[in-house]
Amino acid sequence: xxxxxxxxxxxxxxxxxxxxxxxxxxxxxxxxxxxxxxxxxxxxxxxxxxxxxxxxxxxxxxxxxxxxxxxxxxxxxxxxxxxxxxxxxxxxxxxxxxxxxxxxxxxxxxxxxxxxxxxxxxxxxxxxxx
Amino acid sequence: xxxxxxxxxxxxxxxxxxxxxxxxxxxxxxxxxxxxxxxxxxxxxxxxxxxxxxxxxxxxxxxxxxxxxxxxxxxxxxxxxxxxxxxxxxxxxxxxxxxxxxxxxxxxxxxxxxxxxxxxxxxxxxxxxx
DNA sequence: GCTTCATGTTATAAAACATAACATGAAGCC
DNA sequence: GGCTTCATGTTATGTTTTATAACATGAAGC
Numbered sequence: 432x433x434x435x436x437x438x439x440x441x442x443x444x445x446x447x448x449x450x451x452x453x454x455x456x457x458x459x460x461x462x463x464x465x466x467x468x469x470x471x472x473x474x475x476x477x478x479x480x481x482x483x484x485x486x487x488x489x490x491x492x493x494x495x496x497x498x499x500x501x502x503x504x505x506x507x508x509x510x511x512x513x514x515x516x517x518x519x520x521x522x523x524x525x526x527x528x529x530x531x532x533x534x535x536x537x538x539x540x541x542x543x544x545x546x547x548x549x550x551x552x553x554x555x556x557x558x559x560x561x
Numbered sequence: 562x563x564x565x566x567x568x569x570x571x572x573x574x575x576x577x578x579x580x581x582x583x584x585x586x587x588x589x590x591x592x593x594x595x596x597x598x599x600x601x602x603x604x605x606x607x608x609x610x611x612x613x614x615x616x617x618x619x620x621x622x623x624x625x626x627x628x629x630x631x632x633x634x635x636x637x638x639x640x641x642x643x644x645x646x647x648x649x650x651x652x653x654x655x656x657x658x659x660x661x662x663x664x665x666x667x668x669x670x671x672x673x674x675x676x677x678x679x680x681x682x683x684x685x686x687x688x689x690x691x
Numbered sequence: 692g693c694t695t696c697a698t699g700t701t702a703t704a705a706a707a708c709a710t711a712a713c714a715t716g717a718a719g720c721c
Numbered sequence: 722g723g724c725t726t727c728a729t730g731t732t733a734t735g736t737t738t739t740a741t742a743a744c745a746t747g748a749a750g751c
Binding site: 443444445447448452474480 | 573574575577578582604610
């Protein structure tokens with residue numbers, strides 16, 4: 432189940448569709464972009480292309496506006512959210528069982544051939560590659 | 562987890578996007594429609610709108626073509642598939658545990674109030690509503 | 692009363708799409 | 722070889738959608 436995020440981040444929707452899905456006007460959607468709240472892709476012909484994740488974000492923005500936030504406030508929310516996740520990325524935690532298994536597996540391969548792995552400690556600090 | 566099929570059948574993609582996702586030309590996509598293999602929705606302005614399910618179907622069609630089927634053959638495959646599922650719909654089977662629970666629950670409600678349900682047999686034959 | 696913010700409205704140009712007609716290469720048949 | 726059919730390419734023409742930019746406006750805050 433790794434392709435789900437990929438699907439959600441595929442930029443395939445034209446602004447007209449996004450208008451219907453969010454009940455926002457084109458003016459609003461473009462304005463939020465000018466305010467650095469969303470970052471749609473562009474097609475070859477310069478059309479904006481949105482992902483499902485973008486649509487969700489626009490719905491979030493609507494909620495924040497209903498709560499009385501202004502553009503700067505919403506931007507701050509997202510900036511902070513991003514800073515947090517950046518931090519998490521720089522820590523050695525957040526390794527799933529699967530990651531650990533893969534790392535161990537790779538190290539065994541590098542250590543020589545396809546021998547049956549025996550118990551062993553990793554030599555380098557565990558860290559996700561970029 | 563009921564909204565997944567809904568999402569997959571949301572008609573939101575313009576033909577240009579579908580072209581990229583399937584590596585088919587607009588000519589091909591429209592031709593397959595003329596041959597009753599796909600049935601995209603239309604926007605207010607008469608633009609074709611495709612769902613993710615449509616995209617999957619187009620990829621299937623590509624595979625069938627690679628296998629040497631022609632339009633009539635592919636149509637036959639889909640017609641038959643549909644007849645089969647029509648049949649299944651008319652049988653009393655295919656009720657999931659969840660369905661049974663819902664039916665029982667509704668009958669308890671109808672039977673009066675929010676009393677703690679006791680063991681009981683359904684009076685009518687189990688059958689999914691349309 | 693003056694600003695600012697979020698949005699509406701209008702004008703203009705370009706891109707995308709719809710439909711329809713004609714063109715074509717491959718395959719099958721006589 | 723000629724003829725037909727099938728799946729697709731190509732071209733022409735008109736409509737819809739989108740982009741950008743400028744000006745307009747109502748509400749809120751000072």
